[in-house]
Amino acid sequence: MTPFKTLQQLYDKDSHVVFQEKGSPPRLLFSGEDLLLEDLPVGTRVIFPRPPLEGVPNLKAAIRWAINNPLEMDPLHALLRPGMQVTVAIDDISMPLPPMTTPDVRQSILEVVLELLADSGVDDVHLVIANALHRRMTDAEMKRMVGKKIFDAFFPERYYNHDAEDKEGMVEIGQTELGERVIINRRAAESDLIIYVNVNFVPMNGGHKSVTTGLSGYQSIRHHHNPHTLQTTESYMEPSRSALHNTLNRMGRWIDKKLKVFHIESALNSRMFNNQLSFLTKKEEHWEEFDRMKFKAMQALLKRSPRPLKRKVFQSIPSPYEVIGVFAGKTEPTHERILELCHRQYLVPVKGQSDIVIMGIPHVCPYSVNSILNPILVQVMAQGYLFNLNRGIPLLKKGGILIITHPLHDEFDPIHHPSYLEFFHRLLPETRDAHVLSHKYEKEFAENPSYIHLYRKGNAYHGVHPFYMWYWGENGRAHMSRVICAGAENNHVPKILGWDRTDTLAEAIEEALGTLGRSASISLVHLPPALQLDVKL
């Protein structure tokens, strides 16, 4: 390996973009629960996330300041009166990733808010997890998220998961000017005040999406989670240029017109790993000898461990995220301020697109917390979320090739993802066309009583959820000419997904260069943690 002193001279230390040169070190890539260290061709552009911003020094003080100085609304204490009914909706376990060290920011916000509610004589308070069509959180996960004290005081009668299939528990509050039905949780709709506690991790979340999706159900969500809307969304991570967000905003504004909603949004920094593992996010040029030893040991251990054990190891490491800001008040101004913070943390300026983009798919996604990252979820990570991690234009040129690293096991969690199994093995071999899938099968899955039962009484994602995962990949599929999965351990999973496979990353790069020509430009996005690319031509 090239000595550290030599490496230092080859790049601008403060830049988030490094070009591979002859003496550049190999780059770290995640491949599911495995770690790779790969040499890249000279000239490859490596894009790193920004280092974590400093967290607020006194979180509770920041929360109190936010609810006492809300944007375009009266302070929270002024909205409260004794005897009123309040529903506190809380973001579910899908964010942040991996789950943060305790106390979770949601717990900190709730501790401040619930104390204020009690002091104001507001006793009729329900805590509802805004899980939409996501799986119900388990009791242990719910306890971890809000802490023992709040859990013991509210669970289970006044702290529970939203149930979008409870006919009596949902109510239609109207239709937008375009006829979109706005159906949300009845308890929330009939409350005098909804307080939404959000934790913002990527710019896509928060704002109107919180109530409009989190407390809603299939009949409403289908207005924005459909192939047409997602195909015409230029960037999922840029709400102002997103057809998805246009619909969400229309429906959200309708909710704001009918109901009183007080948003508390928080933004986190990108400190995904603790000190022992922080080298995973560093530029390889900055690795010290001890970091290399740790990496080698970790790589060898993971290579020899069975998959369930590897998963357990990663799932047992929470992220020491810190809160970089809290804002409260009306939906849109609050969200705008949080987006500004997100941009400060995540936005990385990049000049020009690339013909080939390489991304290592990590071990976790929003829908695989304490579970398995199955092939459909790998697909949504690659062609949905990571491809769309941009403001403005995508990093990958139209018709370019995306290379990912992942073993792509044919493995599903039957507890969390029962309908994914059927979607993958029965529907995808028939067609990968999102419009055909939507037209022919979406309703059938959404209304399958077994899947409804597993969603309501078990811990399963709703029967329709794999369709949404497939739709999320829609604009990526339309944009790129090929996906090559390096390290896929079988042929049939990539084939069903419509992808190619190679044994190694070097072979994948060779194949891509063979297709696009030797002069094709290459970029590696160094993940995790998350970033947002600000690509300018």
Next chain:
Amino acid sequence: MHEPLPKTLPPLGKAAFYDVDGTLVSTNVVHTYAYYAANQGSLRGILRRSLSTLFSLPVFGALDMFDRKTFNEFFYRYYKGLSEDRLHVLAQDLFEDILEKAIYPQAVDLVEEARRVGCRIVLITGALDFSVMPLVRYFGADDLIANKMQFVGGVATGKVIPPIIEGANKADAIRDYCEKHHLALNQSHAYSDSASDYAMLAAVGRPTAVNPDLRLRALANSYNWPILYLK
């Protein structure tokens, strides 16, 4: 000249077929017979039938594992000599004393969810029809496919009117039912707890294993059928 194509109507609806014992309720046919044995006829008759049932339990168990059809044929012989009127009266008592308490509360939701999406609700069981009728009313089912006991002079002969509803015959009964009621078999659902109902589950487009035995769980995992654990 081409013959005109026969006019066929497109399938209009779908159904959900539920096995009963072990699927919707936690009891099985032996519980039912034991109840009748303990409540029918003279004190001597009760004692004889109850003891006989008790001593036959290992045989029932072995037969059920070996072959459900043989089990049913063997088992229903124990009804021989019981009066039809009394059996019908006892059915309601059986429901109130045993079956109602054995219904999985979540089974009610499961049936309701199927009804909500427009499924015709059909119970399909190897039990005798009169013993399950109160359950049919309880779940608000549209139909029942069950075994029918032969009665001569108002007394049970111990023989079941063929075909006996079990195993592959359940699948046939479901196919016939869908055809008769103009339902789409591939859009219909079936629920069972036992691998002996594999044929019935495989016949429909939407099979689900409910509280499955080991064999059915293995099958469900192989075929990616959803598995429910009702409480």
